[in-house]
Amino acid sequence: MSDANRLDAKLQSALVARLTAMADDELILGHRDSEWTGHAPLLEEDIALANIAQDEIGHALLWLDARSELDGSDPDELAFFRDVGAFRNVRMVELPKGDWAFTMLRQYLFDAYETELLGRLRTSSYRPLAEAAAKAAKEEVFHLRHSALWIERLALGTDESRNRLTRALQRIWPYILQLWQPLPGDAALQRAGIAPDPAELEEAVMGRVSAALAAAGLEPPTDAIPHPGGRDRHGEALVSLLIDMQSVARADPGVEAW
């Protein structure tokens, strides 16, 4: 019996929803990162961020492959032929790429979250998830080092770099709570030891982030009004991102290789 068959129907559909959310975060963030290709402030960073974008899109594929084991869905179909209303990414990752400070801050916050998430998923009772998490976790060590380095350098650099980072923090902070907002099926996944406790995950991520910001002389904004709504609510930014990201696949839907 495969690992997927051991889950009852309720757990299967809860896990499909969770995997879709995780994959969409990675896919949309990876695409936003890829928008810097050819435009990064340094040639070396251009290569580094393109590499990270590929890694994040690779992580999306890990989660979509795991979903495919459960419901037979096709990862390419999900990535390139779903409409905006069916995406389940957090708003944070779809926001336009902004300046380098915004891009690095978003990447840092997501890397901190992903590092803590993957650390917990490595001990998931659902083996395919634990194995995929172990694979992605290796790359995440490097991603976090890279984005954390930039947070420190921008915060302690010039007035300009610090102002830009502060503005980015104000822009992004209202969206951060969405990262651990539970989906309806998450409680069941948690009871089955498949996915972590969101409250405990939040505490771990916020502990890590607050310490890094404090070390750089920054504080999380206290007056941010959390963005309401769940992962099914998106902004115009995601519409235009999908038009761009899906255009090649949709131009020739029957193509067998590209």
Next chain:
Amino acid sequence: MASHAPQAGEGPRWEVFKQDALGKPHQAVGSVHAGDAEHALLMARSVYTRRPAAVSLWVAPAEAVFAVTAEQLADDDRWSVEDGGQERRFLVFRKTSHRRSMTFVDHVGEVTAAGPRAAVAAARQAFPEPPALAWWVVPADRLSASPDAEAEAWFDPAGDKTYKQQSAYGLLAPKKRDRSKGGDR
């Protein structure tokens, strides 16, 4: 490209040394621009190890690398004037072959000397064979290494990235041809 560039520009240049496997020497593979040593190591990882195998990286500020060719040594003995100063450790690199397409300058060992010129003289004595075409010496305290504890995270992932390999794209054209002929693949 320049619109987002910080006023400070692209930062100093760093020479990058890559070790392909344990037991092999670190080899000079090129350079990166970066603001500091840690940033230089991260950039080196992205630029020089995405596809090729690697187990360790070193970086050193380009201005800390003293380089001299065999021709310079033969033509001009001013290089050998004693620099003076404190005895310190230098890492020694040498190029011994023109055979390969890249300019490999391999790590060969270490000497203690009062300055870079004296270090080259000591290196010639310590490592006479095979004859060197060029020597590089770098003060040991100017060199920074990728963290050994994170080697897996830095270098393993490149190994399973088929889509990063040029060869992974080789089959696309034949597949498309099959389809246009109505082939059943």
